[in-house]
Amino acid sequence: MRLKNKISLITGAGSGIGQATALKFASEGSIVIAADRNLQAAEKTQHLIEQSGGNGRAVALDVTQEQQVAQTIAMVVEHFGQLNVLHNNAGVSVLKPITETTEADWDFLFGVNLKGMFFGCKHAIPYMVQQGGGVIINTASELAIVGQPLYSAYCATKGGVLAFTRALSVEWASKGIRINAVCPGPIKTPMLNAEFELAANPDAERAATIQSIPVGRLGVPEDIAKVALFLASDDAEFVHGAAIVADGGRTTV
Numbered sequence: 001m002r003l004k005n006k007i008s009l010i011t012g013a014g015s016g017i018g019q020a021t022a023l024k025f026a027s028e029g030s031i032v033i034a035a036d037r038n039l040q041a042a043e044k045t046q047h048l049i050e051q052s053g054g055n056g057r058a059v060a061l062d063v064t065q066e067q068q069v070a071q072t073i074a075m076v077v078e079h080f081g082q083l084n085v086l087h088n089n090a091g092v093s094v095l096k097p098i099t100e101t102t103e104a105d106w107d108f109l110f111g112v113n114l115k116g117m118f119f120g121c122k123h124a125i126p127y128m129v130q131q132g133g134g135v136i137i138n139t140a141s142e143l144a145i146v147g148q149p150l151y152s153a154y155c156a157t158k159g160g161v162l163a164f165t166r167a168l169s170v171e172w173a174s175k176g177i178r179i180n181a182v183c184p185g186p187i188k189t190p191m192l193n194a195e196f197e198l199a200a201n202p203d204a205e206r207a208a209t210i211q212s213i214p215v216g217r218l219g220v221p222e223d224i225a226k227v228a229l230f231l232a233s234d235d236a237e238f239v240h241g242a243a244i245v246a247d248g249g250r251t252t253v
């Protein structure tokens with residue numbers, strides 16, 4: 001068990017990558033607080049954790065609301081005595097040419113993908129310093145590294161995630177806090193499915209995406225959960241400020 005008795009808080013844990021990571025961490029002995037804006041979805045994750053013999057707790061959390069983030073983290077520390085791992089994973093996408101992107105689209109993307117992460121780090125780090133260390137994992141994207149039409153605002157948020165992660169990691173490494181990012185490629189989740197459905201021909205879009213991935217398949221949430229587990233565990237003891245790409249080789253071609 002690589003996370004035995006660790007307390008992990010995962011945002012966006014009601015679906016896709018967050019849910020898979022919640023299940024993975026729980027299977028490795030962590031108590032998992034599955035936080036999501038959608039409480040029902042978080043409760044489903046709690047149920048799945050319990051079904052597989054793990055220890056999970058669902059909480060409603062909108063990461064764009066600083067007070068909610070602060071209160072959730074305080075609740076976790078008060079109830080469980082510590083917070084060892086924070087996975088800032090909640091994210092949203094909007095696909096539009098920049099000429100059609102509204103200020104509201106931009107604010108929505110930055111609010112969830114970057115400001116939510118800022119709130120998580122701001123409020124978790126003081127407890128981690130107090131307890132002598134901790135781990136933060138930020139979900140970025142392959143689109144922090146390469147561009148794709150219709151994704152420019154999304155790419156800006158994810159590029160920000162990497163810059164933020166690097167800067168934070170050097171700010172807090174001396175306090176025993178490891179802060180890293182994971183950069184998923186196309187992963188079969190409700191988010192990616194919804195993006196395919198926006199295309200004129202969703203099946204053709206899906207096929208073209210698969211063709212762009214050297215290993216010849218889309219990723220599955222478990223592929224990213226395994227990377228998050230590595231980053232959360234002591235195996236990554238010397239890994240600080242890294243951006244681990246898990247994309248089936250897509251950004252290397």
Ligand SMILES: NC(=O)c1ccc[n+]([C@@H]2O[C@H](COP(=O)([O-])OP(=O)(O)OC[C@H]3O[C@@H](n4cnc5c(N)ncnc54)[C@H](O)[C@@H]3O)[C@@H](O)[C@H]2O)c1
Nearest residue numbers: 012014015016017037062063090091141184186187189191
């Ligand atoms: N699926 C992919 O191909 C892919 C690729 C690269 C990066 N990512 C990133 O991975 C992360 C997870 O994506 P996913 O594909 O699992 O998406 P998903 O849509 O399946 O799950 C995202 C979850 O986040 C929750 N959420 C959204 N806004 C929230 C908020 N304000 N507060 C709390 N929870 C909120 C949703 O309710 C949902 O349960 C995101 O940061 C996304 O940008 C996904």
